[in-house]
Each structure stands twice: as C-alpha cells, then as structure tokens.
Amino acid sequence: MARTGRLVGALTRTARDAVAAARRRRARAGTDPRPARWQVVTVTGRPEQVLPAGRWPEPLRRLDGAVEVWARPAPGGRGTELAVRPLGGRTALPGFAAHLVGDDPGRFLRQVLRETRQLLETGEVLRADRSPPDRPGAAR
Amino acid sequence: MRALCWEGAGALAVRQVPDPELRNAHDMIVRVRRSVTCGGDLPLLAGRVPEAAAGEVLGHEFLGEVVEVGPEVRRHRVTDRVVVGAAVACGACWFCRQGLLACCDNGTSGTAAEPEWGQPAAGCYGRPARLGGFAGGHAEFVRVPYADVGAFAVPEEVDDDRAVFAADAAPAGWHGAELGGVAPGDVVAVWGAGAVGQLTAAAAVAHGAARVIVVDEHDDRLRMAARHTGAEPLDHRSVDVLAELRERSGGRGPDVCVDAAGPPPGPARWPGGGPDGGAALREAVHACRKGGTVVVLGGGSAFVDRFPLGAVTDKGLAVRGGSRAGPRAIPALLDRMARGELVTEHLATHRLPLDRGADGYALFRDRADGCVRAVFTP
Ligand SMILES: [Zn+2]
Ligand SMILES: [Zn+2]
Numbered sequence: 001m002a003r004t005g006r007l008v009g010a011l012t013r014t015a016r017d018a019v020a021a022a023r024r025r026r027a028r029a030g031t032d033p034r035p036a037r038w039q040v041v042t043v044t045g046r047p048e049q050v051l052p053a054g055r056w057p058e059p060l061r062r063l064d065g066a067v068e069v070w071a072r073p074a075p076g077g078r079g080t081e082l083a084v085r086p087l088g089g090r091t092a093l094p095g096f097a098a099h100l101v102g103d104d105p106g107r108f109l110r111q112v113l114r115e116t117r118q119l120l121e122t123g124e125v126l127r128a129d130r131s132p133p134d135r136p137g138a139a140r
Numbered sequence: 141m142r143a144l145c146w147e148g149a150g151a152l153a154v155r156q157v158p159d160p161e162l163r164n165a166h167d168m169i170v171r172v173r174r175s176v177t178c179g180g181d182l183p184l185l186a187g188r189v190p191e192a193a194a195g196e197v198l199g200h201e202f203l204g205e206v207v208e209v210g211p212e213v214r215r216h217r218v219t220d221r222v223v224v225g226a227a228v229a230c231g232a233c234w235f236c237r238q239g240l241l242a243c244c245d246n247g248t249s250g251t252a253a254e255p256e257w258g259q260p261a262a263g264c265y266g267r268p269a270r271l272g273g274f275a276g277g278h279a280e281f282v283r284v285p286y287a288d289v290g291a292f293a294v295p296e297e298v299d300d301d302r303a304v305f306a307a308d309a310a311p312a313g314w315h316g317a318e319l320g321g322v323a324p325g326d327v328v329a330v331w332g333a334g335a336v337g338q339l340t341a342a343a344a345v346a347h348g349a350a351r352v353i354v355v356d357e358h359d360d361r362l363r364m365a366a367r368h369t370g371a372e373p374l375d376h377r378s379v380d381v382l383a384e385l386r387e388r389s390g391g392r393g394p395d396v397c398v399d400a401a402g403p404p405p406g407p408a409r410w411p412g413g414g415p416d417g418g419a420a421l422r423e424a425v426h427a428c429r430k431g432g433t434v435v436v437l438g439g440g441s442a443f444v445d446r447f448p449l450g451a452v453t454d455k456g457l458a459v460r461g462g463s464r465a466g467p468r469a470i471p472a473l474l475d476r477m478a479r480g481e482l483v484t485e486h487l488a489t490h491r492l493p494l495d496r497g498a499d500g501y502a503l504f505r506d507r508a509d510g511c512v513r514a515v516f517t518p
Contacts, residue, residue, distance in 0.1 A: 121232045126249040127163040
C-alpha cells in the first residue's frame with residue numbers, strides 16, 4: 001500500500017537512527033541487566049491479525065533489533081494487547097531515546113505504539129496540520 | 141486565507157495564513173460559512189494553556205461547504221453543506237465502537253499528545269497542535285480529518301444560523317442530559333444559562349423532565365432560557381439557591397444536577413482554579429438528591445479544590461464528566477432542528493464578520509451587551 005509507505009516514512013528514518021544510536025550506546029556502556037518497562041496498548045483485532053505469524057506491524061517493524069514485542073488477547077473482547085520494550089536493559093535507553101525525544105524512551109515507544117494502533121485501526125497515521133514554517137508558499 | 145489567530149494571552153488577530161490541505165486519505169476541506177465562539181476557548185484566550193503557540197487558529201464550532209475530499213471519504217461530496225462536530229474521532233477504535241467518540245484513541249496526532257492524567261481523549265479543532273489538536277474553524281477554510289465520522293450533511297430546511305449550534309453546543313447539552321440519565325418525571329437543575337446550559341435544559345425537557353431549573357446571575361440569559369426552553373430561572377444573586385431547589389423538588393433535591401457554568405472567564409488563574417473555580421460544582425453536589433447524578437460539563441477548571449467529597453459519599457451520588465460530547469447525537473439533533481423542535485438561532489446574540497473576531501471574543505468573554513454567543517461569517 002503506497003499510502004502507508006509514505007505516511008510512515010518520517011518515523012522510519014528516525015527509528016533507524018534510534019536503533020543505531022542504541023547499538024552504539026550498548027557497545028560503549030555495556031548492558032544494564034535490569035529490564036526496561038513494557039509499554040502496552042490495546043488494539044482492535046485478534047493477536048494473529050495484529051502480529052501475524054510474528055510479522056511486526058508498521059511502524060513497529062522499523063524497530064526490529066532494538067525492541068522486543070508480544071501480543072495477547074485483551075480480556076472482555078477488547079482486542080489485542082500489544083507490548084514493546086527496548087532490548088538491552090536500562091543503560092541502553094537514554095541514548096536510544098535522546099536522539100528523538102530527550103530522556104524518555106517510554107514516551108517514544110508509546111508514540112510508536114499509538115501510531116501502530118492508528119495504522120491498524122484506521123489504515124493511516126493521523127498527520128498534524130502543517131504549521132506555517134513547514135510550508136513556504138503563497139496564501140490563497 | 142484569513143483566519144482568527146491566537147497571538148498570546150488576551151490577544152487575537154485576523155491574519156493571512158496558508159490554506160489547509162489534505163493530509164490524510166479520510167480528510168476533507170470545508171469552506172467555512174459560520175463559526176461560533178465557545179467558553180471552552182476562554183482558558184486558551186486568557187493564556188492559561190501553556191502548550192498554545194502564537195499563530196494557532198481558534199474555533200471548534202463551525203459549518204460550511206465541502207470544497208475538497210480525500211480518496212477515502214465516502215459520505216461527502218464537494219458542495220455538500222455540512223456541520224462538523226468539535227471532536228476529532230476515528231470511528232474505528234474500541235471507544236468509538238462503544239459510542240464514546242469523545243474518548244477516541246486515534247483522534248490526536250503528534251508526539252506530545254499525551255496529557256499528564258493519562259491517555260489522550262479525542263482531538264479537537266482550535267486546540268494547540270502540541271496537545272494533538274487541529275487548526276480551528278474561525279477561518280475561511282478548515283481541514284476536517286476523519287470526515288465520514290465527524291461531519292454531517294445539514295438538511296435543507298435548517299439554515300446556517302440554527303445548524304451551526306449542532307457542532308458542539310447542542311450535542312453538549314444533549315450529552316449532559318444523557319450522562320445524567322434524565323428520565324420522565326425528573327427534576328433537573330442546570331448551573332449556567334449560556335448556550336450549553338440552555339441547550340442542556342432543552343435536552344432535559346426533551347427527555348421528559350417534569351421540572352427544569354436554570355441557575356445563573358445574568359438576567360438576560362435567565363430570561364432567554366425561560367422563554368426558549370420552558371425552564372424556571374433562578375438568579376443566585378437574589379435567592380438562596382439550595383433552599384429554592386429543595387422547595388421546588390418536594391424536599392428531595394433535584395434528581396440530576398448539571399454544572400454547565402463552564403470555566404471562569406477573566407485573567408490567568410493557572411493553576412488553582414481561582415475564586416470561581418468549582419463554585420457551581422460544589423452547589424450542585426450539595427443540592428443533589430440522595431442517589432442522584434451530578435454531571436460536570438465544560439472544561440477549563442483542570443483543578444478544583446474544596447470539593448465536597450463527603451456529600452458525594454454520604455448521599456451516594458454519581459459524578460459524571462464530559463467536556464466534549466462527540467458527534468454521535470448530531471444527526472438526531474439536526475432532525476430535531478428540521479422539525480422545529482430544537483431552536484438555537486437566538487443564542488447568536490452577535491453576528492459579526494470574521495474580521496471582527498477579536499471584538500466578538502471580547503464581547504463574549506465579558507458577557508457584555510447581553511452576549512451569549514458571537515457568530516462569525518468569513
Ligand atoms: Zn464549544
Ligand atoms: Zn476512535
């Protein structure tokens with residue numbers, strides 16, 4: 001789906017940078033054995049639709065190698081609980097995240113999960129209006 | 141295009157800004173014909189919303205004509221006249237499928253759309269982009285995301301001046317009556333005789349309430365509420381509101397009490413709520429009958445101190461909130477408007493060109509010259 005590719009493009013680039021940053025940092029600092037917190041969202045659909053045969057949905061797929069994921073049915077027919085956390089323990093986190101959103105990788109992963117859910121549920125990632133500096137050009 | 145922009149605390153101006161454009165396949169672009177001031181804008185106007193950025197376009201209540209549709213839009217065509225609900229909701233997530241469109245999971249965009257108190261609710265027009273909001277409708281054109289979910293064709297027999305109140309004020313009032321579970325024979329008290337308070341009173345009557353009492357301190361608003369909704373006016377400057385409500389409900393207290401007073405106007409009072417913050421809510425909790433329901437509409441008072449929790453627990457009250465109604469009731473409200481059962485145009489006490497938007501908001505904020513709502517035409 002061409003539209004999907006275009007819509008997730010911006011995240012794709014930053015996510016690859018983030019993965020690289022995380023690897024560099026792990027190589028430098030070693031790995032903290034304490035696991036980071038799981039970030040979880042509930043998504044409409046069954047686990048095999050959300051995470052078909054272990055194939056990660058966009059834009060989560062771009063974090064392959066940097067995070068681990070699981071999916072399980074949510075109680076009460078609420079869909080699927082989709083969880084993600086960084087590989088490599090806590091010391092990997094600041095570098096992983098600082099590149100994108102300061103010192104809060106949880107926030108970054110929650111945003112990735114929100115966009116994953118938007119894409120699965122609506123077929124698109126909802127884009128913000130363009131702010132005036134984004135968009136030079138004449139007003140009508 | 142021209143648009144009414146927030147320039148900083150207390151400052152609005154009409155500016156040239158870039159036209160909106162389609163950003164998602166479910167978007168459409170609407171040429172605005174009418175837009176309305178709302179009390180929900182006042183905290184932002186006063187500078188009490190730290191996420192606001194200068195240049196953002198205000199306004200979440202508007203009506204207009206479709207001029208462009210995205211490839212996935214099915215229910216609308218170019219030239220359709222539509223009213224657009226204030227909440228931006230996807231229609232597909234679990235909350236939307238439960239009918240809780242104002243709680244939509246997918247209605248905001250951007251990395252910062254994560255409030256301190258948990259998950260983001262539906263998006264909204266005319267709210268800061270840093271809170272996941274979208275450019276507002278006080279403009280010549282506006283982008284409408286999830287157009288099939290939030291926009292509704294206006295029946296031919298309903299004119300713009302009536303239909304524009306189906307964007308937010310009428311759904312908010314309907315939502316208030318529904319949240320309160322208003323049933324035939326109920327006594328309902330509503331704090332605030334602004335547009336939402338009046339339309340809550342009208343919705344309570346439509347739900348079969350036996351008595352509806354509206355509490356305010358502005359004569360003109362109380363008279364308007366009495367004339368157009370059949371509600372009984374109570375001026376809290378001249379009567380003991382709690383004693384009156386007890387007397388008028390056979391000593392029981394109203395079955396449903398709705399706080400539609402909205403956020404306090406005036407200068408910055410963040411944080412803390414200020415001297416008026418929560419006064420109507422406290423009175424509603426004290427007035428409500430045992431086992432009754434207190435509904436808090438309207439936002440703006442993010443924190444309210446001295447909340448009478450003991451009255452809630454002692455009397456077994458239900459307290460329900462809803463600062464945004466969601467678009468679910470809009471088609472039924474438009475039908476009621478078409479049948480003449482819901483009349484709203486009198487709420488537009490001031491009609492101005494968009495170029496005088498700053499004047500319109502000043503009148504509205506100060507409740508000057510009997511202003512209930514100012515309606516703008518671009
Ligand atoms: Zn409003
Ligand atoms: Zn939704």
